[in-house]
Amino acid sequence: MSLYSVDLEMFEILVNQNYKKVYQTVYTYTNDNCISEDAIQQAFVIAYMKLDQLKTKDKFASWVISIALNEAKRMLKSKYNDKVTPLTDLHLDKLSDNKENAIDLKEDINSVLSKLKKKETEILVLKYYADLSLQQIADFLGINLSNTKVRLHRAKEKCRNLIIQHQEQSTEEVNVQWPYLKKNLTD
Amino acid sequence: MALSEKELDRLIESQLSKELDANIEVPNINDQWLKIKQQILDEKRNNSSIEKPFSNQKRIVVAATILLSIGSINFLYPNNASALGGKIGEFFNYIVGKTTQNKTETYKQGSAPSIPKVQDIGDDIEKEVSLDSAQTSIPFKLATPSYLPHEANTRRVLLTSLGADVYQISIEYNYNDKVIVFSQQNSTGGTSRGSLFDTDDTVTKDLTVNGSPANLFTSKNGMNTLNWQTRGLMLQISGVITEEEIIKIAQSIK
Secondary structure, three states: OOHHHOOHHHHHHHHHHHHHHHHHHHHHHHOOHHHHHHHHHHHHHHHHHOHHHOOOHHHHHHHHHHHHHHHHHHHHHHHHHHOOOOHHHOOHHHOOHHHHHOOOOOOOOOOOHHHOOHHHHHHHHHHHHOOOOHHHHHHHHOOOHHHHHHHHHHHHHHHHHHHHHHHHHHHHHHHHHOHHHHHHHHO | OOOOHHHHHHHHHHHHHHHHHHHOOOOOHHHHHHHHHHHHHHHHHHHHHHHOOOOHHHHHHHHHHHHHHHHHHHHHOHHHHHHHHHHHHHHHHHHHOOOEEEEEEEEOOOOOOOOOOOOOOOOOOEEEEOHHHHHHHOOOOOOOEOOOOOOOEEEEEEEEEEEOOEEEEEEEEEEOOEEEEEEEEOOOOOEEEEEEEEOOOEEEEEEEEOOEEEEEEEEOOOEEEEEEEEOOEEEEEEEEOOHHHHHHHHHOEO
């Protein structure tokens, strides 16, 4: 498929189908609307130009995500390199770990993501939401394959505990609030 | 409570999807698409202008200027020129190799060239067209083969504008999982075509096609290229195809 034979109308369908997933994944990494939008715009343009390099069409979303994440990484790097902040202007006390490391989540007591560290959320989103391969994740994170597997395993275990905890809490709530219903259900 | 790996994977996937949907607001996709589309169109325009930064006429002018300068130096300062010529020779030998040769054919039109007419084929310098629309866009009668090997079928036709009134049409044919390319180019005045080849892996043969001299280049990878002229058009057939077949196709082009 050459550059000129890819119909823009067909490509618009691909963008519509995949934009949400790409955006949510990239935003999880950048936590910045503008950078996410710019990186994704660039990624879709690159994808259009290099569509003939895509081996399997069902991997389109993860391919674009992979390009967009690398673009976002590059943009973040140049943003921090360009920004010269005088030392006196740095409010180090405000750079709390939570603010820096977690994505902005609405307050939700049942949120699993809010209880995970940024690195854990990141790897779970890349694996389970963006459907990237372990090698793609390793390349993006700049760590080797074994470390990627270890990090993913740990994040998954933590997620497992949180989900179990969450489910047990829900059951307890049913017991307390709806004892008769619970009784009927178990009977 | 024990969760199987499969169940855990499914739960993580659905939990992530639910939470990301609830927490990350996605911008208007239509607006984003308009930006993406605009950038794609800009990139396409830029690529077109990068691919063909000089027209053939400009290339000829640049080459002529270099040759003229060397000629002038040779005439005014023969000793310096011979030293310079030696250096240029060494440089070309370095970049193309000693076995590289050039075969040039020149076409001159009988009548004086008329003022070139500029035809607008749109933003794209090169575009895919049908044979019919190619014919309506060019100022000469399209040459087409009346003979093609049985397995060959048309893949696509590309129209390239090379400058004022000069066009190249490339017709690609699918043939045994490979591609044969037949290209033709008109000229407004006189035109020369040089073909670089390496004597280590290419054998050349001088032939005649319908009374016109032709050059056949046979590469050791099986690729044959035939160059010739007819009706003021420079023609070329190239592909992994036998010498007999390539000549048969060429002779069917009037």
